[in-house]
Amino acid sequence: MALTSVSQHQLQNPHSLADRTVKWKTFNFFDVSQVKPADSESSSLFNSTECSCLCAGSENLFLGSNDGYVRILSQAFKVVRTFQAQDSRPITHMKQINGSSLLVTISEDLSNEPTLKVWALDKPDKKTGGPKCLSSVGIQNSRKQFPISAFAALDNLSQLAVGFANGSVTVVRGDLINDRGAKQRTVFESEEPITGVEFRDGPTTTLYLATTGRILTLTISGRGQGQPAKNLEDHGCGVGCMTVDKGSGDIVVARDDAIYSYGVNGRGPSYAYEGPKQLVSVFGTFVAIVTPPKTDTASKPGMLRRFVGGQASNLYKSSTFALLDTDLKYVAHTETLIAQIRIVFAEWGDLFLLTLDGKLFRYHEKTLSQKLEILYQRDLYVLAINLAQKAGVDNSQRNTILRKYGDYLHKKGDYDTAMQQYLKAIDSTEPSQVIRKFLDSQRINNLIEYLEELHEQDKATVDHTTLLLNCYAKLKDTEKLETFIKSGTNFDLETAIAMCRQGGYHDQAVFLSKKHGEHDRVVDILIEDSKDYKEALDYISRHEPEVMYPNLMRYARSLLEHCPHDATQLFIDYYTGRFSPRKDVPLPPVPATPGGAVSTVQNLASFIPLPYRQTTSVPTPVAQDPTQNAFSNGELAAVDDAQGPIEYDVPKPRTAFSSFVDHPDQFIVFLEACLQEGNMEEKDKVDLHTTLFEVYLEVAASKIGSGKLEWEAKARKLIDGQDISMDASNVLLLSHLSNFRDGTVLVREQQGLRFDIFRSYASAGDTAGAIKALRKYGPEEPQLYPAALAYFTSSPQVLEEAKDELDMVLKKIDEDGLMAPLQVIQTLSTTAVATMGMVKKYLSDTIERERKEISNNRRLIESYRDETNAKRKEMDELGNKSAVFQTRRCSACGGSLDLPTVHFLCKHSFHQRCLNQVEDEEIECPKCAPTNNNIRAFRKAQEESADRHEMFQDALQRSRDKFGTISEFFGRGVMAAPATE
Secondary structure (H helix, E strand, O other): OOEEEOOHHHHHOHHHHHHOOOOOOEOOOEEEEEEOOOOHHHHHOOOOOOEEEEEEEOOEEEEEEOOOEEEEEOOOOOEEEEEEOOOOOOEEEEEEOOOOOEEEEEEEEOOEEEEEEEEEEEEEOOOOOOEEEEEEEEOOOOOOOOOEEEEEEOOOOOEEEEEEOOOEEEEEEEOOOOOOOEEEEEEEEOOOOEEEEEEEOOOOEEEEEEEOOOEEEEEEEOOOOOOOOEEEEOOOOOOOOEEEOOOOOOEEEEOOOEEEEEEOOEEOOOEEEOOOOOEEEEEOOEEEEEEOOOOOOOOOOHHHHHHHOOOOOOOOOOEEEEEEEOOOOEEEEEEEEOOOEEEEEEEOOEEEEEEOOOOEEEEEEOOHHHHHHHHHHOOOHHHHHHHHHHHOOOHHHHHHHHHHHHHHHHHHOOHHHHHHHHHHOHHHOOHHHHHHHHOOHHHHHHHHHHHHHHHHOOOOOHHHHHHHHHHHHHHOOHHHHHHHHHOOOOOOHHHHHHHHHHOOOHHHHHHHHHHOOOHHHHHHHHHHHOOOHHHHHHHHOOOOHHHHHHHHHHOHHHHHHHOHHHHHHHHHHHHOOOOOOEEEEEOOOOOOOOOHHHHHHHHHHOOOOOOOOOOOOOOOOOOOOHHHOOOOOOOEEEEEOOOOOOOOOOOOHHHHHHHHOOOHHHHHHHHHHHHOOOOOOHHHHHHHHHHHHHHHHHHHHOOOOHHHHHHHHHHHHHHOOOOOOOOHHHHHHHHHHOOOHHHHHHHHHHOOOHHHHHHHHHHOOOHHHHHHHHHHHOOOOOOHHHHHHHHHOOOHHHHHHHOOHHHHHHHHHHHHOOOOHHHHHHHHHOOOOOOHHHHHHHHHHHHHHHHHHHHHHHHHHHHHHHHHHHHHHHHHHHHHOOOOOOOOEOOOOOOEOOOOEEEOOOOOEEEHHHHOOOOOOOOOOOOOHHHHHHHHHHHHHHHHHOOOHHHHHHHHHHOOOHHHHHHHHHHOOOOOOOOOO
């Protein structure tokens, strides 16, 4: 026997199937065991003489006997219930409605009409104690007594079909459950005996009929009802060779040449399986086939042989039982039994066979893992994959099979097919297990395929990306590398860019960086790897300030070295607030002009590189029809943003200074351009001026002759003026370091540092310059004269050069009192240069003046002493002697004095009425009161100023006569001891 799928030609010519059969693989996917009931009573029930029919359902087994009894067996095959369904008539057909308590029995003998009864197993009959009979119907066959050859019923028992051996089919309709009556009608008659009837329920109820010579369909309810039977096939089947697949609803028919299926649309797929058929049943996804033993049937009429099938065979001849998976085209189990098979039924998740000798066999399907192990042992991985997929396993189990299949193919050397399996199992496979198998250079294409799929599934790691790019590089497959990069496949960006850079694929690295917005990396690649500084600068200038500025600062020195002009201009634009990102705009079409020469020149002109700043490189087109404003060939030109500068935070200019190291020329251009901006902060201007002054001096130091003078002139011009934006100390320091004397003098003069100017000449030994500075600044800076005195007498040479200037200095010091004589003597005595003859006149004049001043002071002291004594004497007389008042007139009104009169010790007298005296208030002389008030105010001011020491220190610092200032404040009481209480 062999099994194969059937083509359309074979379906139309079924007798040609035997010529095209192909043997399919056979497996043992079922465990077989004989069922042995626990007691002898239950075991004897399966004897062919006792059991007339059998059905299963609702977790029970139902046995009908020849004496009309029904016995119900449990899963342990013990009789749990027995009742009499008929009186001494054999029960030939039964059907249990699965999931309910309804049982249908048919009993018959050739002397009476068959009787159909519906039993409610859960409702006991009060008289008999058995189940209640819901309804009983006698099945009519046009008063012809023929045995029932087929029986089918709908699950709701609304319609039942009974087929007879004389070729007629009776349909019973009605409510048999509630015994509300039933109608019978013969719906089909034929000269051929009926071998099978099955229902297909749906929008319309279809009855499938099988005879020994035909397969027909008959609509018994719904659309098409009442029409004659429709012929599906001109070949019938034997009794028991027609069943229904409850999973799909299709009708399955077994013939000697093949297994056929019939659906809503007619005949479906069929499978060749040579050999006679006795029984067919559907168990899950399997089709169970029972083949009778081979017998000599030459003496039997063909019609009878097809009707009775193999039931006339000898009891002890063997039968063959097979379970077929028609979807996957394999035999799940095949077995030869010594005794013939009588009944096939399924219950409790297993399949059972009952033989004519009363033996019952259980067929238990093996687990999926057991099946797969069997297939693995035989290297049937394709079938294992299909079997697992049909079983609905999860992806993890499926991928395990695929990996095993891939390993098997890899061992065989079928690397391409093996890789396909690994790719299918990529979801739950450790990539390293596969990669190690294909590291051989000869299998690099397979490795690339796997790595690409890893990236496509977003399962690649950094190492996978590295390996893939290495593979591309090893094959030098630039095209595939670019395809991988541009495909948008998921991969680690850092690794991809690093590998492209290491492999020399700089353009690809730039593309990746641009695609993912890695602007810093783009610039780094262009400068560090490609050395394309112009392109890098162009790329930097096309971005917003927050992106452009960090990159410009990072690579400023390289850009200034290789693109000095454009880089400097970019610095200027950014630091002056005029920066705007560059844009690509289409070039306007060049109008056609007659003459080839002009056209050639224009074409060559298009290749001239555009400078960085091209605000006028694209002329504004004249307004015209929009349809005519087209651009030719999509040519682009890079220009600044037409909208003008954008707003951004302009950094301090000093942040750019370090970038211009070793590039003084560009630095000068940058500094000068920044200084031309009028909106700079004062601090920034100081930085710019100071730095530019320093650079000028550095450049001047590197020049000689006229070049040096030119740069020094620029430096002098920068600091020449009343208000220079530089710190004087910085200018002086820079001028000193660069030996730029003009700068030192000019700045000190502008800053009023005249003393420093003189000291710079003195320190340089420039006596002429010192004399010149003394004459120029001496009147405004008196302190220059003491310094000049010290300098002129510092050495004989300087004294010789000074000549008469020493006398002038001494005279000025004496006239203005700039130094005390003792200080002059001390200054001159520090060196042995000056002689007494040089200072004789100064000393004599000073001594004579001092003598006169001492004499005047003595006379002044005597007068103060006499006045003080007179005042003391007067105060003593007022306190100790009586006063005589001789005044006769009032000092206020001038009238004659009359009582009451008030006399004051100051010799002033007043009418009491003229004093405007207030009660309890001390009376003071009105004439002397103003003077007394002034004295008291002056005294109070002295007392208050006695604690203000800062006033004393300030006055002492500003005073030319220090001793006189101290004496004055001593008289005010500043230095008096504090009063003690």
